[in-house]
Structures are given as structure tokens and as C-alpha cells.
Amino acid sequence: MQEAMINRAKQLLADGTVNRVIGWKRGEFAYDITPAVFQSAEELDADFVFDDFTSANVSKYLVKESKKEGKILAFLKPCDTYSFNQLTKEHRVVRENVYIIGIPGGPKLDAEKIKAKGITGILGVKNENYTLKIDTIYGEETMPFYEAVLDKCASCKSKKHVVFDELIGEDGDVLESNRFEMVEKLENMTAQERYDFWRDQFSKCIRCNACRNVCPACTCEKCVFDNPNSGVENKAPADSFEENMFHIIRAFHVAGRCTDCGECSRVCPQNIPLHLLNRKFIKDINSLYGEYQAGEDTTSRAPLNDYKQDDCEASIVHERGVE
Ligand code: SF4
Ligand code: SF4
Ligand code: SF4
Numbered sequence: 001m002q003e004a005m006i007n008r009a010k011q012l013l014a015d016g017t018v019n020r021v022i023g024w025k026r027g028e029f030a031y032d033i034t035p036a037v038f039q040s041a042e043e044l045d046a047d048f049v050f051d052d053f054t055s056a057n058v059s060k061y062l063v064k065e066s067k068k069e070g071k072i073l074a075f076l077k078p079c080d081t082y083s084f085n086q087l088t089k090e091h092r093v094v095r096e097n098v099y100i101i102g103i104p105g106g107p108k109l110d111a112e113k114i115k116a117k118g119i120t121g122i123l124g125v126k127n128e129n130y131t132l133k134i135d136t137i138y139g140e141e142t143m144p145f146y147e148a149v150l151d152k153c154a155s156c157k158s159k160k161h162v163v164f165d166e167l168i169g170e171d172g173d174v175l176e177s178n179r180f181e182m183v184e185k186l187e188n189m190t191a192q193e194r195y196d197f198w199r200d201q202f203s204k205c206i207r208c209n210a211c212r213n214v215c216p217a218c219t220c221e222k223c224v225f226d227n228p229n230s231g232v233e234n235k236a237p238a239d240s241f242e243e244n245m246f247h248i249i250r251a252f253h254v255a256g257r258c259t260d261c262g263e264c265s266r267v268c269p270q271n272i273p274l275h276l277l278n279r280k281f282i283k284d285i286n287s288l289y290g291e292y293q294a295g296e297d298t299t300s301r302a303p304l305n306d307y308k309q310d311d312c313e314a315s316i317v318h319e320r321g322v323e
Contacts (some may be wrong), residue, residue: 001104002050002166004168005075008101009048010041012073018099021072022058030124031111035061037072050075052125055108055150055265059083059093059217066094074098077105078172079152081161082218082259082295088163089298091258092219102164106153112271113148119142135150141208152262152275154181162296171288179260183279198277202243204270211264211274217254222250255281256304259295289311 009021020300025036025047057080121137130145159172236245264274289303
């Protein structure tokens with residue numbers, strides 16, 4: 001796949017369709033694959049990587065990149081295409097300035113899950129019949145492939161590309177996903193248990209802002225959390241109120257726009273399952289306003305931006321017996 005992607009990127013650069021390419025390159029470690037822009041065939045040959053650790057969604061980078069001179073080639077996995085569509089819908093990217101090649105998705109791997117098995121010094125991985133063979137500086141280790149899969153891939157909602165100019169590989173389908181299972185478990189807890197669960201999680205937050213910075217729904221040019229008059233500008237939370245506030249405000253801001261891309265949880269250095277909070281919003285929006293998938297298209301009106309005479313009333317929350 002990597003070779004086919006590089007070859008096609010070189011063709012599109014050579015015939016002038018695009019003047020640069022956004023993809024990924026290796027960072028400090030084998031599993032540290034990070035978005036990067038390539039300007040030439042030589043740069044692609046030297047650094048372009050697409051492997052089992054290539055999970056970062058490049059859509060958000062296109063907010064800035066699509067406003068530059070010329071067209072950029074972007075490789076988008078199925079989940080990334082939902083983010084791109086949502087950004088198009090919100091007029092945050094310039095669609096005509098992006099040439100999209102849809103590429104197959106995961107399942108991608110989570111290096112933290114491999115390290116949690118005590119496996120360190122990772123040099124590379126190979127999936128052989130769903131056994132993961134891990135080459136390390138200490139020798140070869142193995143573990144079941146599915147135990148190393150990223151959470152966002154383990155509950156994938158769709159293998160379908162909702163926007164592309166061409167595809168490498170086959171397009172897939174929207175999947176029957178188990179993504180609301182954990183949300184249901186949380187809903188079945190008592191209010192106190194649920195509060196304790198979230199306090200336990202949010203108390204780990206160091207306010208590094210990685211979740212906000214990676215989130216394709218968080219593209220405000222001026223973020224409320226950067227307001228110097230707010231008292232909470234770019235600083236570690238001083239108490240439990242500030243810890244809760246950051247997450248609750250962010251979840252409300254992205255409600256109805258979050259495509260459930262899973263990037264927030266993927267990048268959190270404290271392993272806080274942030275996607276569960278956003279999924280609760282998605283699940284509630286579905287049940288209150290009808291099924292809706294953000295990023296599925298660029299024209300429909302989002303439930304929270306729309307008004308219908310038969311919209312549910314706020315009191316319905318109490319009728320549902322929410323504690
Ligand atoms: S990425 Fe994690 S630690 Fe950083 S601000 Fe977000 S929740 Fe907090
Ligand atoms: S809140 Fe998380 S899952 Fe939702 S769009 Fe942002 S990064 Fe993706
Ligand atoms: S937290 Fe809110 S204000 Fe800040 S970038 Fe995200 S949506 Fe915008």
C-alpha cells in the first residue's frame with residue numbers, strides 16, 4: 001500500500017495536479033508516526049510512511065493547508081473522510097484545493113497497549129495470521145493482534161469513504177458498530193458511580209490541550225480556553241471544578257459536530273477515554289432528534305442547528321428519568 005501511495009503521489013506532483021502532499025513520516029520511534037507535508041518525489045521516497053501505526057487523521061491540517069497556494073493531495077482513511085466532510089460543511093476547508101485519495105483504514109495499532117504488556121524498545125511490527133510479531137532491541141516478542149488494536153479502530157463505525165476524488169483499494173460499508181456499549185454501561189450506573197468514574201478520569205488531566213488541538217471539530221480561530229481573561233487560559237487545572245469544566249465545555253462545543261473520529265482519546269497522554277463523553281452526546285442526539293452522523297454529508301442540517309416544530313422539548317430529559 002505504501003508503495004502504491006508514493007507512486008500515485010509522485011504522478012500527481014509530476015503532472016501538476018497538486019503541488020504538495022500531506023501524509024505521514026516517522027518520528028523518534030518506529031511507532032511514532034506523525035503528519036507531514038511533502039513537496040517532492042525525493043522527500044516522499046525518503047520519509048513517507050504508511051504502516052500499522054499510521055493512525056493520525058490529517059483532516060484538521062487541511063484547515064490551514066487548503067488555504068495556501070495550489071492544490072494539496074491528502075490521503076484519507078474512511079474515518080478521516082467524515083472529519084473532512086464536516087470541515088467542508090462548516091466552511092473550514094477549501095474543498096477545491098484538496099485532491100483526496102481514499103485509502104483503506106485500520107485496524108491500526110496502539111503502541112501503549114504493546115508497552116502495557118511489558119514490551120519495550122519497539123523497532124517494528126508484523127501481523128502474521130493475527131499474531132503480532134514485535135521486533136525489539138531485546139529480541140522478538142509476540143502478542144495477539146487484536147489486543148494491540150487502537151480503541152477507535154476496535155469500535156469502527158464505517159469502512160466507507162464519504163468523500164474522495166479517487167481510491168486506492170476498495171471502498172467499504174458503514175458497519176454495525178458496538179461503539180455505544182460502554183456508554184450504556186455508564187448510563188446504567190447510579191449518578192454517584194458515574195460521577196466517581198468521570199472524576200477518576202478527569203483528575204488525571206494535565207491540560208496539555210492535545211485533545212483540543214487534534215480535534216477536527218475544534219477549529220475556532222480564538223478558543224475560549226485561550227482567552228487571557230478567563231482565568232483558565234492554558235494552565236493546569238487548579239481544582240476539580242476546572243478539570244470538569246474544560247471537558248464539559250469542550251464536549252458541548254463539539255456536540256452535533258463530533259464525527260466520533262477517536263483522535264482525542266488516541267492522543268491523550270493520560271489515557272482518558274474522552275470519546276465516551278462525546279459518544280454520550282451522539283447517542284442522546286440520536287435518541288432525541290433522530291439518527292444523525294456528523295460528517296456523513298455536506299448538505300444536511302445538523303440536529304442542533306436545525307429547528308422543527310416537532311422537536312423534543314427540554315423537559316423530555318426529565319421524562320426519560322435521567323438521574
Ligand atoms: S489530552 Fe488528555 S491530559 Fe491533555 S488536556 Fe486532553 S484530556 Fe487532558
Ligand atoms: S471530540 Fe474527539 S472524537 Fe469527536 S471529533 Fe473531536 S477528536 Fe474526534
Ligand atoms: S474548545 Fe470550543 S472554543 Fe475551543 S476550539 Fe474547541 S470548539 Fe472552539
